[in-house]
Amino acid sequence: MAITYEYAKLVEEFGSSAERLAFVDFKLRFTGIIQRTDLAEAFNLAEASSSRLLSQYHELKKDNMVYDRSRKMNVICNESYTPIIAMDAETALGMLSHGFNKNRLLDKPVLKYARIGKVPEQLEVEQVPKITRAMFNQHAISCEYISANSDNHEARELVPLTLISDGKNWLFRAYDRSSTERYNFKNFNFSRACNIKALNDKNQAAQSSELLNHDAKWNSMQAVLLELHPELSDGLKAAIRRDYGMQDNQNEIVLTERGALIWLLCNQWLVDKSEEINEGRYYNFLLKNRSMLKDYL
Structure with missing residues (x-):
């Protein structure tokens, strides 16, 4: 069956099994495997119930997975797989990082919400x-x-x-x-x-x-000493203190970050990492311990 459902339609069609079918599809699509133990951990299912659910999924999507006897798990059929649930790449990456969450598939916010500058098709869900x-x-x-x-x-x-x-x-x-x-x-x-x-x-x-x-750079935790940039006005300094959880009149902040991520942090937080104070661009912070971190910049 080639049909791909929106999550609400999947619930309408399969009721209480919808969340579990969506989980199987998500796990298979983005990790390449699905095991009964995955279902036991995610939904506290007994082995027999896990087996029935995998059989139900296989009946719906016969060309999506095959049982690998040597590995004792179901593996994706890369050439013939078609998703049972529609999911964009950003949602999938979020759940790979924080765990499967059916509410991410429903798109029903509790409060009104708007996201600024979302780039359509920034990530290709097939790639x-x-x-x-x-x-x-x-x-x-x-x-x-x-x-x-x-x-x-x-x-x-x-x-x-x-x-x-x-x-x-x-x-x-x-x-x-x-x-x-x-x-x-x-x-x-x-x-x-x-x-x-x-x-x-x-x-x-x-x-x-x-x-x-x-x-080594990933496993190396480094202290990052930041100072509010000296070119900022007092008003901007006060605002940035609030934005970054600093106390009133606090001018420095110390973070601990992986060496591999310090360059990204400096770009994201608008940190001046030049050897001399840069007066030609806007920055929030000045990197005070640049000499200690030069191998990571």
Whole structure:
């Protein structure tokens, strides 16, 4: 059956099973596998109930998954999968980060709500799962990447490792096998990756040296000392103190951040990280301990 439902229609059609069917579809689509234990943990289902639900899903979407006896789990059929539930990539990434939540599928806010500057089709929902499945199963992908810092847009081999959100964009940390630089662990923006191909052969599986526990910058927690920028007026300083949870007359704030994310933090918080105070642009903060953090900027 090729039909894809909005969540409200799925509830109308399948009643109390709708949430569980949506969970199976979400887990299969974005991680590539679904097991009975997933359903037991998510819904406190007994093994027999989990098996019946997986059978129901399979009856609805016969070409979506196959049971892998060697791994003892249901795995996605990449070439024939069609979703049972409509879901945009941003919603999926949010649930991969914070857990499955049917309320994210209903689009029924408790209070009136507006989001500023939402970019339609910023993330391609057909491309994002290729990255998240590789991340979950520790496999590589091949993709082209539109980098702001490089003219090299040729295909590169990446091992996706973890999701990152800066509040505006979704990114992922990956080991770049194609890099000739000294340090191969880097941050990538989901929206800039294109022509993504999964590399599922066993010889393309992530090596131990490519995993996150070998990423020194990710595992290094650094103190970041910020001072309200000296070019700000007293009125702006007072407003920024409120925005960032600072006390009245407090001029400095100390954060602890992963080394791999300090550059992103500085961009997001409008931090002047130049060696001399920059008077030509607007900044909220001045990075006081730049010399200690130069390897992360």
